[in-house]
Amino acid sequence: MKSTIITGAGTGIGAAAAGLLSEQGHAVCLVGRRAEKLDEVASDIRKSGGKCITVAADVADPSCFSVIVSAAANAFGGISGVVNNAATIKTMPFVDYSLEIIDYHWAVNIRAPFLLTQSALPWLIRSRGAVVNISSSSGTLVRSGQSLYGMSKAALEYLTKSCAGEFAKQGVRFNSIAFGPVDTPIHESWASDLKEAYEWLAGEVPLGRIASAQEAAQWIAILLSDQASYVTGVVLPVDGGQVLDIT
Ligand SMILES: NC(=O)c1ccc[n+]([C@@H]2O[C@H](COP(=O)([O-])OP(=O)(O)OC[C@H]3O[C@@H](n4cnc5c(N)ncnc54)[C@H](OP(=O)(O)O)[C@@H]3O)[C@@H](O)[C@H]2O)c1
Incomplete structure (x- = not known):
């Protein structure tokens, strides 16, 4: 049985990926700060007959990774996949970033995937497993206010x-x-007006729309699957053509 750790699994893309991977037969370890969000996702998975555990943890805390990996390995007998999905974003002019905000982006968006991968590696080697790191078109495109988030995704x-x-x-x-x-x-964490933000985002995309979390999750499942057994080191744009940057 495949067994996969997913950070940021209580909402959005991570929750959708957890549900889909469970449907595809993965045992899933759901990680996030809000236990109640993880429990909602876990409850749906268990109702559908899936196997899952939850670990409420802040990935900015470096002590959490050994706990997450031990919990998953003990529950499932091994680890075959890691989805480094949790992230933080604060947009603002470059000169306004405080040391605290810079350090927090580093801790959540870069250091956490690094350390979780390190901790899970012995299990991943044993299973000849796979890691999917969730990046963003912001790691390539230059948009005002996104210097820190974009930099973190480029590093990832x-x-x-x-x-x-x-x-x-x-x-x-x-x-x-x-x-x-x-x-x-x-x-919601960066847009003051969500409707306006969604219109702007859809306008950035040549295909003219925003993706659903479910269609995003499909690509995570594909890259973890044996269908992708000859694919490594790829940064796959799933962005409706956004990085074509058509003006
Ligand atoms: N949505 C987009 O348009 C988009 C575009 C490009 C890339 N992405 C990337 O997709 C990934 C998933 O984001 P999403 O769009 O699905 O947003 P989301 O629903 O806000 O998911 C982010 C998840 O990360 C968790 N998280 C945040 N900080 C954490 C921390 N310190 N420790 C543990 N968990 C933490 C959050 O749960 P808690 O608050 O409970 O911890 C949340 O469930 C991110 O890497 C994001 O950069 C999203």
């Missing part, structure tokens, strides 16, 4: 390629998905 893409090269011989695959706009609660 580099980490993906670096690990893909380093662990290919041990059969562990690493890929990243650079999503364009997806309909999830994350936009």
Whole structure:
């Protein structure tokens, strides 16, 4: 049985990925800060006959990774996948970023995927498993106010390629998905007017719409599956053509 750890699994893309992976036979370990959100997702999974555990943890805390990995390995007998999906975003002019905000982006968006991967690696090597790191078109496109978030996603893409090269011989695959706009609660954390933000985001996308979390999740499942057994080190844009940056 495949067994996969998903961070940020209580809402949005992570919750959709947890549901889909469970349908596809993965046992899933759901990680996030809000236990109640994880429990809602877990309850749906268990009602459908899926196997899952929850670990309420703040991935900015480096002590959480050994706890997450032990919980998943003990519950499922191994770990075959990691989806580094949790992220934070604060948009503002470059000069306004405080040390605290810079450090927090680093801790959640970059250090956490790094450390969770390190902790899970012995299990991933044993299972010849796969990691999917969730990036964004913001890691490529330059948009005002997004210097810190975009930088963190560009770093995550580099980490993906670096690990893909380093662990290919041990059969562990690493890929990243650079999503364009997806309909999830994350936009509430940066947009003052959600309707206006959604119109702007849809206007950025040549296909003219925002993706659903479910269609985003499909690509996570594909990259974790055996269908992608010859794919590693890729940063896959799933963005309706946004990075074409048509003006
Ligand atoms: N939606 C988009 O348009 C879009 C586009 C490109 C890329 N992405 C990427 O997609 C990923 C998922 O985001 P989403 O859109 O699905 O938004 P979301 O629904 O807000 O999901 C983010 C999740 O991360 C968790 N999280 C945040 N900080 C955390 C922390 N310190 N420790 C543990 N968990 C934490 C949140 O749960 P708690 O608050 O309970 O911890 C939340 O469930 C992110 O990496 C994001 O950058 C999204």
